[in-house]
Amino acid sequence: MPTERELAATIDHAILKPELTRADVDAELDIAAEWGVFSVCVRPSDIAYAVSRLAGTGVAVGTVIGFPHGTTSTAAKVAETRQALADGAAEVDMVVNIGALRSGFDDVVADDIRAVVEAASGHIVKVILETALLDDEQIERGSRLTEQGGADFVKTSTGFAGGGATIPHVSLMRATVGEGVQVKASGGVRSYADALAMLEAGATRLGTSGSAVILGEARRVDAGEESTGAVDSGSY
Template sequence: MPETADPIVTAAEIAALIDHAILKPDLTRAEVDADLDMAARYGIFSVCVRPSDVAHAVRRLSGSGVAVGTVIGFPHGTTTTQAKAAETVQALADGAVEFDMVLNIGRLRSGLIGDVEADIAAVVEAAAGHVVKVILETALLDEEQIAAGSQAAERAGAAFVKTSTGFAGGGATVDHLRLMRASVGPRVQVKASGGVRDLDTLLAMREVGVSRFGTSATATILDDAAAREAGGPGTGASDTSSY
């Protein structure tokens, strides 16, 4: 992706936009802890961890100012609505404050919008006023389905629409993000995830209205932002992680 016209940005400003993803199924406890400690060191907005890691992450990040979120129905979105709601209730009890749920992709592609909306609404209700972000998995959808899924999420009370899990062979694109932003009202925010691996990509996506970014390339992005803030050229390097 080409560089943005204005690369001047503060590292703190970018850190406030990042949900650091700690979601790979094979991560060890030591690897999870290393990422949690990195998140605290950089002062990012939040981490998004596997459901089984929520209570541990909350304890380890206590006092750091970094929020803990988790995923629901991840990564396929095919668990029942009741299971998604129960997973949300448990994660809330464990201390999670944000919930990134995967909608039922097959039902969205089938045009069963009422089912999709009800699935989201159940998670919103279970989250008891906390932030719910709805993952569309845009790589598997056409433009009409992206718009319909975004609008269903808004009607169901979600706070964000989000592009991707990072596990479906495709991630966020500027065109899809622009479409999502245009499909919902100003109350609903847009999160980009999947393939956000460098600062220039993040800045380009922010320009089309993205207000949160899911990435595992947090250190790469923030080190580049700090270098530019200090007057250097930055690295422009891309992280090779999948999320």
């Protein structure tokens, strides 16, 4: 069972809701710094600000590309990626071209991923499949195309498509890709129990806005207290 610190090192704290004000963003960045998560995943327009505010905390800043629908052109995704890196992002989470994947246009999907990977110039790239919109065959194929495109992670969900990570989908993705590709479970990871289950299924990174709930419970477990199984129903 991971310690609080070990669990924090798996978390990308999501700060992506479109309605968030600057004060809301500040509060979330402070949570990320307080709990020592691996990174925050912020809206593209918040990258430079987040980098500045988190300077010296050890929390990395990531962002999203083609978010949340994945339907922007490859050229637009490439431009977004380059701008994100210029603004200080350390990692990017791109949304796959979902319609192309569902249509069986594998070359289109792989080329889209590969172009973002090349634009990222060695920075970590995670590919969001949006598993709630896919069947198992499409999830397997999307995972293979993620690997073929040279990305570092295959990721379940944006959290904005009416469904999130599930244990069967995380397990399927882990079984499909080789050891060189990691799995990120995102969307609906709201409790300590959720986090442990996703890690057990094969995820190595977790996307959540429920970091304080998850890590607060991990701290109680570290202290020898019984897990409450509490869930923050408002978490992404």
